[in-house]
Amino acid sequence: MEFQLTDDQAMVQKTARDFATLEVLPKAAEIDRDHRFPKELVARMAELGFLGIAVPEAYGGGGMDVVSYVIAMEEISRACASTGVIMSVNNSLVCDPINRFGTEAQKQEWLTPLAAGKKLGCFALSEPEAGSDAAAQRTTAVKQPDGSWIISGTKNWITNGPVADVCVLFTMNDRAAGHKGITAFILPMDTPGVRCGSPDDKLGIRGSKSSQIFLDDVRLPDSLLLGEVGGGFKIAMSTLDGGRIGIAAQALGIARAALEDALAYSQTRKTFGKAINQHQAIAFKLADMATEIDAARLLTLRAAWLKDHKLPYGKEAAMAKLYASDVANKAAREGIQIFGGNGYVTEYPAERHFRDAKITEIYEGTSEIQRLVIANYLTKGA
Numbered sequence: 001m002e003f004q005l006t007d008d009q010a011m012v013q014k015t016a017r018d019f020a021t022l023e024v025l026p027k028a029a030e031i032d033r034d035h036r037f038p039k040e041l042v043a044r045m046a047e048l049g050f051l052g053i054a055v056p057e058a059y060g061g062g063g064m065d066v067v068s069y070v071i072a073m074e075e076i077s078r079a080c081a082s083t084g085v086i087m088s089v090n091n092s093l094v095c096d097p098i099n100r101f102g103t104e105a106q107k108q109e110w111l112t113p114l115a116a117g118k119k120l121g122c123f124a125l126s127e128p129e130a131g132s133d134a135a136a137q138r139t140t141a142v143k144q145p146d147g148s149w150i151i152s153g154t155k156n157w158i159t160n161g162p163v164a165d166v167c168v169l170f171t172m173n174d175r176a177a178g179h180k181g182i183t184a185f186i187l188p189m190d191t192p193g194v195r196c197g198s199p200d201d202k203l204g205i206r207g208s209k210s211s212q213i214f215l216d217d218v219r220l221p222d223s224l225l226l227g228e229v230g231g232g233f234k235i236a237m238s239t240l241d242g243g244r245i246g247i248a249a250q251a252l253g254i255a256r257a258a259l260e261d262a263l264a265y266s267q268t269r270k271t272f273g274k275a276i277n278q279h280q281a282i283a284f285k286l287a288d289m290a291t292e293i294d295a296a297r298l299l300t301l302r303a304a305w306l307k308d309h310k311l312p313y314g315k316e317a318a319m320a321k322l323y324a325s326d327v328a329n330k331a332a333r334e335g336i337q338i339f340g341g342n343g344y345v346t347e348y349p350a351e352r353h354f355r356d357a358k359i360t361e362i363y364e365g366t367s368e369i370q371r372l373v374i375a376n377y378l379t380k381g382a
């Protein structure tokens with residue numbers, strides 16, 4: 001077992017840390033306050049190769065491993081959780097399924113610009129009546145005599161939706177077949193009949209734009225089918241397994257931000273004649289935060305390593321997301337406590353971390369769903 005980063009991974013970490021510290025962090029408060037999509041940071045992530053890190057270079061990606069993706073995600077989310085999720089969706093939820101299930105022609109046409117950051121992607125599985133119960137899809141896809149498909153329905157909460165060029169879309173083509181009736185498509189967002197609702201007004205990750213997507217008799221050629229007819233559920237679930245590693249890394253970044261900001265504050269704020277980190281109650285909080293963050297990082301890197309080695313990783317990814325999101329929420333809550341009254345106002349970053357942390361327990365499977373996934377693996381003896 002090896003706990004040291006390779007030279008390549010260390011280089012990714014340095015590049016991501018420099019970018020996050022020098023370019024992302026100075027803008028994070030403003031992005032949050034103004035609910036601003038950080039277009040210029042997305043362009044820089046494209047230049048740095050962060051929008052398709054683990055995609056082969058032949059398809060426009062960075063040709064790196066999933067461990068490198070985790071490392072970069074943590075650094076960028078430490079500076080700005082909104083920028084982190086924009087990156088995570090493009091890598092995990094869009095490039096990854098097209099890389100694994102797309103035809104050669106689809107990879108050339110769609111994966112290559114997505115991985116290079118020339119296009120931005122979104123992933124549309126959730127619907128008003130299908131969140132945790134993803135198999136309850138109501139968006140219909142009906143095959144036409146000429147071989148094309150007509151798609152109608154509504155998708156909910158789609159991260160990057162309002163700013164995306166391409167969508168990995170899930171539909172129901174045979175409701176009687178249950179989850180085996182789900183079919184995936186690559187949807188160009190400028191296809192006639194596609195419309196995004198107003199951006200969601202969110203508690204946190206306010207720089208990330210999400211919205212409903214309305215699909216009104218959208219016609220797609222059969223060449224945009226992703227995988228097989230009826231194979232969409234498998235694509236969605238396996239994609240979310242990988243996505244959870246990315247969200248665990250986002251949670252790690254938020255937790256680290258909460259710790260680092262609280263630690264710095266605790267060294268300068270004085271009460272009763274000494275810095276508050278000299279009070280054991282505060283010092284122990286910081287010690288617990290640091291220990292739990294390390295444990296969450298190890299779980300996350302283990303899941304990434306398993307994926308890199310083509311070993312089963314579904315249970316480990318669910319454990320990483322479950323634990324890291326819990327750690328992020330706890331660290332953010334304790335961070336506010338360490339800041340005292342200053343933790344409760346927008347002048348300091350602690351309240352932003354608290355608002356940003358919450359989403360990591362909700363999207364790509366709530367914490368309850370992660371527990372169900374883990375328990376199912378245990379029942380199967382895995």
Ligand SMILES: Cc1cc2nc3c(=O)[nH]c(=O)nc-3n(C[C@H](O)[C@H](O)[C@H](O)COP(=O)(O)OP(=O)(O)OC[C@H]3O[C@@H](n4cnc5c(N)ncnc54)[C@H](O)[C@@H]3O)c2cc1C
Pocket residue numbers: 089122123124125126130131132133156157158159160202210359362363364365366367368369372
């Ligand atoms: C900001 C944001 C961005 C998002 N981005 C995307 C995106 O890009 N693409 C996408 O497809 N989706 C996206 N989502 C949707 C997200 O994945 C869902 O919100 C999430 O899966 C939960 O579904 P739901 O909101 O319908 O809640 P529900 O499924 O209605 O769940 C409500 C509550 O019941 C619990 N629950 C449900 N079923 C069970 C069960 N069997 N056992 C125990 N508890 C249960 C849940 O854990 C939760 O606490 C996003 C959501 C948000 C808020």
